[in-house]
Amino acid sequence: xxxxxxxxxxxxxxxxxxxxxxxxxxxxxxxxxxxxxxxxxxxxxxxxxxxxxxxxxxxxxxxxxxxxxxxxxxxxxxxxxxxxxxxxxxxxxxxxxxxxxxxxxxxxxxxxxxxxxxxxxxxxxxxxxxxxxxxxxxxxxxxxxxxxxxxxxxxxxxxxxxxxxxxxxxxxxxxxxxxxxxxxxxxxxxxxxxxxxxxxxxxxxxxxxxxxxxxxxxxxxxxxxxxxxxxxxxxxxxxxxxxxxxxxxxxxxxxxxxxxxxxxxxxxxxxxxxxxxxxxxxxxxxxxxxxxxxxxxxxxxxxxxxxxxxxxxxxxxxxxxxxxxxxxxxxxxxxx
Numbered sequence: 101x102x103x104x105x106x107x108x109x110x111x112x113x114x115x116x117x118x119x120x121x122x123x124x125x126x127x128x129x130x131x132x133x134x135x136x137x138x139x140x141x142x143x144x145x146x147x148x149x150x151x152x153x154x155x156x157x158x159x160x161x162x163x164x165x166x167x168x169x170x171x172x173x174x175x176x177x178x179x180x181x182x183x184x185x186x187x188x189x190x191x192x193x194x195x196x197x198x199x200x201x202x203x204x205x206x207x208x209x210x211x212x213x214x215x216x217x218x219x220x221x222x223x224x225x226x227x228x229x230x231x232x233x234x235x236x237x238x239x240x241x242x243x244x245x246x247x248x249x250x251x252x253x254x255x256x257x258x259x260x261x262x263x264x265x266x267x268x269x270x271x272x273x274x275x276x277x278x279x280x281x282x283x284x285x286x287x288x289x290x291x292x293x294x295x296x297x298x299x300x301x302x303x304x305x306x307x308x309x310x311x312x313x314x315x316x317x318x319x320x321x322x323x324x325x326x327x328x329x330x331x332x333x334x335x336x337x338x339x340x341x342x343x344x345x346x347x348x349x350x351x352x353x354x355x356x357x358x359x360x361x362x363x364x365x366x367x368x369x370x371x372x373x374x375x376x377x378x379x380x381x382x383x384x385x386x387x388x389x390x391x392x393x394x395x396x397x398x399x400x401x402x403x404x405x406x407x408x409x410x411x412x413x414x415x416x417x418x419x420x421x422x423x424x425x426x427x428x429x430x431x432x433x434x435x436x
Contacts, residue, residue, distance in 0.1 A: 150322075230244035255285070331371055
């Protein structure tokens with residue numbers, strides 16, 4: 101995407117001026133025995149202050165890798181090939197590891213789909229939250245412990261003083277996720293990256309965690325990058341949506357406008373798969389996403405798209421305006 105186009109997209113986003121976090125032209129590759137795998141290939145999106153951006157797409161489309169790249173947590177055989185990640189206008193890609201350590205947890209925090217894997221099994225919940233605070237601030241061990249209990253209470257953990265002494269395996273899935281949220285927010289970050297934070301939870305607990313995140317956003321003025329494959333969840337929590345397919349963002353829009361009138365065939369297909377819509381058999385998207393080791397020419401969705409023609413198969417579309425603050429990368433996109 102050209103710089104001029106990116107600037108125009110930002111200027112046309114209603115009610116905001118500058119993004120707090122912006123990813124431009126991100127490319128991430130993994131070396132495999134069969135050749136390089138382009139997990140993310142030119143993705144661009146922006147998160148604005150106090151808002152929630154839903155980054156949506158099928159499994160394997162590059163959502164989680166994009167999030168890890170923001171914090172420079174991509175490990176070999178993966179590597180960030182190119183791109184710019186601006187946080188408060190400063191390029192995180194230009195920072196050294198020691199400088200990034202000050203950003204992670206303190207200014208940008210991340211919570212994961214599986215808290216059981218993310219939490220250390222040999223330390224109590226309270227100790228892990230307190231350690232996150234002590235790494236980034238000058239508080240004493242006792243002060244950090246008190247702050248950990250207070251944060252657990254703030255995120256709705258029952259009997260927080262007692263559960264601060266518990267180990268991860270002693271807690272339910274919902275309680276572990278509350279502990280992860282407490283750890284992520286204890287240092288008062290500006291941005292929270294939530295990578296599929298409710299997928300492993302049952303529906304009732306999922307709703308509680310989503311409500312908690314929105315409540316903490318209001319209290320702390322958080323900006324949230326919410327990564328998910330579930331558009332139904334996005335419809336509940338997101339202010340803005342970026343739809344990613346085969347490593348590239350194919351549509352971006354305020355959430356309300358996207359659900360009222362999606363412009364890209366892939367987005368429309370995703371919306372049709374949401375349960376509870378039209379009666380009858382649940383819709384599905386035919387075919388498979390392309391192999392990231394051998395991406396096709398033209399539009400990457402063309403093999404699965406009912407509207408595709410010869411132009412779609414030979415020429416890849418760029419994001420173009422499809423209405424106020426609404427952008428789609430499709431030769432057949434609906435336009436106002």
